[in-house]
Amino acid sequence: MIETLVLVLAALALGVAWLIFRLERWATRRRENDAALSILLAFQRGIAEGMPELGENYKGWGEIYFSTIYDARTALKRGLDHADAVEKFAWEQVYVVPTESLELLATTTLGGDLISEETIFAANFALWRVHVFNQLVDAQTAFNMRHAAEILDEHTSSVRRSTIAQAAQEIGVGIHSAGIGGAGAPGGWYDRLTKAVEADVKRLRGLQSWSWWRAGERHLAVADVLAFSLCLGFVGLAIAKGISGDGEHRCCTRSRAASFPVLAVAKPAAHAPLRPRRQRHSE
Numbered sequence: 001m002i003e004t005l006v007l008v009l010a011a012l013a014l015g016v017a018w019l020i021f022r023l024e025r026w027a028t029r030r031r032e033n034d035a036a037l038s039i040l041l042a043f044q045r046g047i048a049e050g051m052p053e054l055g056e057n058y059k060g061w062g063e064i065y066f067s068t069i070y071d072a073r074t075a076l077k078r079g080l081d082h083a084d085a086v087e088k089f090a091w092e093q094v095y096v097v098p099t100e101s102l103e104l105l106a107t108t109t110l111g112g113d114l115i116s117e118e119t120i121f122a123a124n125f126a127l128w129r130v131h132v133f134n135q136l137v138d139a140q141t142a143f144n145m146r147h148a149a150e151i152l153d154e155h156t157s158s159v160r161r162s163t164i165a166q167a168a169q170e171i172g173v174g175i176h177s178a179g180i181g182g183a184g185a186p187g188g189w190y191d192r193l194t195k196a197v198e199a200d201v202k203r204l205r206g207l208q209s210w211s212w213w214r215a216g217e218r219h220l221a222v223a224d225v226l227a228f229s230l231c232l233g234f235v236g237l238a239i240a241k242g243i244s245g246d247g248e249h250r251c252c253t254r255s256r257a258a259s260f261p262v263l264a265v266a267k268p269a270a271h272a273p274l275r276p277r278r279q280r281h282s283e
Contacts, residue, residue: 030208032110032114033114033204033207033208034208035110036108036110036114036115036200036204037201037204037205037208039104039105039108039110039115040105040115040119040197040200040201040204041201042101043101043102043104043105043197044194044197044198044201045060046060046061046098046101047060047061047062047063047101047194048060048062048063048194050063050064061097061098062097062190062194065094065097065133065180066180066183066184066190067184067190068180068184069181069182069183069184069185069188070176070177070180070181070182071177071181071182072177074176075173075176075177075181076173078172078173078175078176079169079170079171079172079173079176080169080172081172082165082168082169082171082172083165083166083168083169083172084165085168086151086161086164086165086168087161087162087165089151089152089154090151091144091147091148091151091168092140092168092172093140093141093144094137094140094175095137096133096134096137096138097130097133097134099127099130099131099134102123102126102127102130103127105119105120105123105197106120106123106124106127108120114200114204115200116196116199116200116203118192118196118199119193119196119197119199119200122189122192122193122196122197123193125189125192125193126189126190126193129179129183129189132178132179133175133179133180136171136174136175136178136179137175137179139171140168140171140172140175143167143168143171147164150164151164
């Protein structure tokens, strides 16, 4: 009886311990999933969505700069716009884009089955290309600051103005060809990055609705089956022990009863009533 109880309690303890582990693991995975999803959604909103309600210039910085495809012809056209601005006593200015969100995505610790390898790779590659873009923009900013007075001065000679305009054109062509180029074309680094992030967002949103026993970790299903089998094994062994113990108890009872038979007590034999002996008198 004691052995049976011990086995049942062992099975119960194993099942409860494994259930607690799985629930805690599910809660941890849920937090990790929410953290990864928050990073991706914030990145997606910043790079693609922005705040369009504030105006056309407040869309996502990725859509503003990298969604348009620039080949040699269109890049030259933008360069001519920069030169034309100088001829009109003004200048074109492109703004640097933030790299912090890309750095966070490229160095995240949530990679693997939460943020995919494709997303991390695309973020690393995009980080390089964005730094190239910002370097060219910094060069344009320094150029404009250096020549701003000459550009605005009406007394600047036409030859000097033409030279400055030509330089501004070359800088503009470099920004749009080398800095942007075909980033937004199918298979380009910006197109690849946005599609990878979108795919991860869709997958992580699907994981949010999963039950604790799925939790996105299929390898634990094998451990679930093993733990369940062990619990069933302990219960089955306890039942077998109980049945065999009950049978042994009955056999022992019968054996003890056979070893000590009940002895019948012999009743004393009934004696005939004593008759008085006659005394003979001597004559």
